[in-house]
Amino acid sequence: MKYTVILVPEEEGGYSVEVPALPGCYTQGETREEAIAIVKEAIELYLESCKAHNEPIPEESGVESLIIEVKEPVA
DSSP: OOOOOOOEEOOTEEEEEEOTTSTEEEEEEEEEHHHHHHHHHHHHHHHHHHHHHHOOOOOOOOOOOOOOOOOOOOO
């Protein structure tokens, strides 16, 4: 299974990660690599919990990530 994750560098250091298709599935890590490893484990645990409670396994929500360029405001 594949899920979109949102990886955000934090000002104070580290990264926060969200999985839009899995409500409440958030985590963080000190490095990008650590955050990715931790979110993989979080997704697996989330899916195991769904299965254990006979809940449906959420499918990818089709979230699309874009970077939009805009002009800076003129003072």
